[in-house]
Amino acid sequence: MAHVPEEPKRYVCTNCQITHAGTPIHASASEHSFEPPESCGGCGESSFVALTDWVHHHD
Template sequence: MSHTPELPEQYVCDGCHAVYAGTVSHEEGTYHYSKPDECAACGSTEFVPFEQYVRHKTA
């Protein structure tokens, strides 16, 4: 039986649209992902979850 690795949550920078893997933390036996504090490309602090990005930009 093969193992499928867990994929990290992804976030899109609202300023320059760069895509980031969520920052991982390990708490109480489970992994949690959170958005970055700041975009390394443009300095923005606004991020949208990847799954919501299209709806966010067209709303």
């Protein structure tokens, strides 16, 4: 069976809207879950929304 790479979950900074790849967390030997970064690399804020929820997010 061919290996299919996982697509990382992406998060959007609610302050400056820069998109970040989630930090991989080992769920099992072959799967990961993803968490938002601790802070935005662009503005330093720590509030993120999953990219899939971005269109529904309102401040």
